[in-house]
Amino acid sequence: MLKSIDxxxxxxxxxxxQRSLDAAWSADFPSDGRFTPLTVKxxxxxxxxxx
Numbered sequence: 001m002l003k004s005i006d007x008x009x010x011x012x013x014x015x016x017x018q019r020s021l022d023a024a025w026s027a028d029f030p031s032d033g034r035f036t037p038l039t040v041k042x043x044x045x046x047x048x049x050x051x
Contacts, residue, residue, distance in 0.1 A: 033050035
């Protein structure tokens, strides 16, 4: 049977995961850019454009 993980360690792991996702997002989408809508063949997409 598996032992449950202490709540403190669960919170630490969740925080680490969130921070790594936030860093990846910032690297892919710099703060000086913006998302703009683009319509292609009657379908709407959001496209990121850097300044």
